[in-house]
Amino acid sequence: MKVRVVYSGRSYPEAASLPGELELPPGATLAAALSMLCGGTRSRYLSSACLVAVSGKHVGSLADCQDRELHENDEILLIAPVAGG
């Protein structure tokens, strides 16, 4: 199954080098998807404070989020926190 991945907030300049879509086995979990997204050299683009939302629902941050089963066409949104005034 395919899920979309959207990057926003502080990390958008690096988003071009990150995948916008993941191919996952049926029944794959959010934890598995995040592990694929944040592994290796990619981790430097995505801080542990990044908020995670699945199909419009906030489920925590990369450091601590509620795991769940993903479904075809789900959208994972990663928002690197911003605080500029």
Added chain:
Amino acid sequence: MAPSTDAPTVKPGRSRGCHSRSSMNLSSRELERYGRQIGPGVLSEAAQLRLKESTALVTRVGGMGGPAALMLTMSGIGRLIVAHGGELISPDLNRQVLGTEEDLGRPRIEGFARRLRAANRFVEIEAIDHEPDDAEAAALARRCNVLLSCPPGFEERMRLNRAAVEAGIPLVDAAQWGMTGTLIAVRPGETACLACIYPETPPFEESFPVIGAISSAIGSLAALEAIKIISLTGQPLWGKMLIFDGYGGAVNTIELSRRKSCPVCGDGRRAEP
């Protein structure tokens, strides 16, 4: 210019504003001023009166807080408290809409307050020349109906969040980086507060990139949220985060989750002594 003294024409409506001033009304001059924003799809006269009966705090009043303060002032809020320390420097002027070339090198708040007062003679502007600490933020929150958090870092945001939650008043948090921005409306005790969302204070650089067009856009949207909240109009972004990606041309809204153990609004709160 002296405040209008013409005859009142609209009686006060029911105000849910927690600190409303009694026996207010809208004068014919105020009705003329706000004529384009009173009507279908905008504000009712009672909603406009609720704005007049309300007090908001905006801190700080730079890239986002400046346009937020200006829009609140122009909308006819009764009293606006603005806080910002330091002196205006040249790099501020790519985004700080309340600043002018003439004010360079002078305390920011003086010129900012002057600009706001010049925008609307019906609004009382209270200027504070520094960023409030915990105690002052808490005291200010108790005088306000809504708090707009527009500072350039997380520490101040968390302080304003604590003050709003303690006082039980709504918080609108506007934040920005580069060409992107976020907006959150917190209804204390009912929707996620900033400490629910950020269990650890995220890293953030002091000298962040910004272009004025995005900070003004997010600041204006923050003012719109505050106007809706205090005038009881429309549907505020309660419990949601709006993410405006100006670089990619995309807008997302997510539903935020409260955290049971939140140290500010949840079970993690310290017991009262």
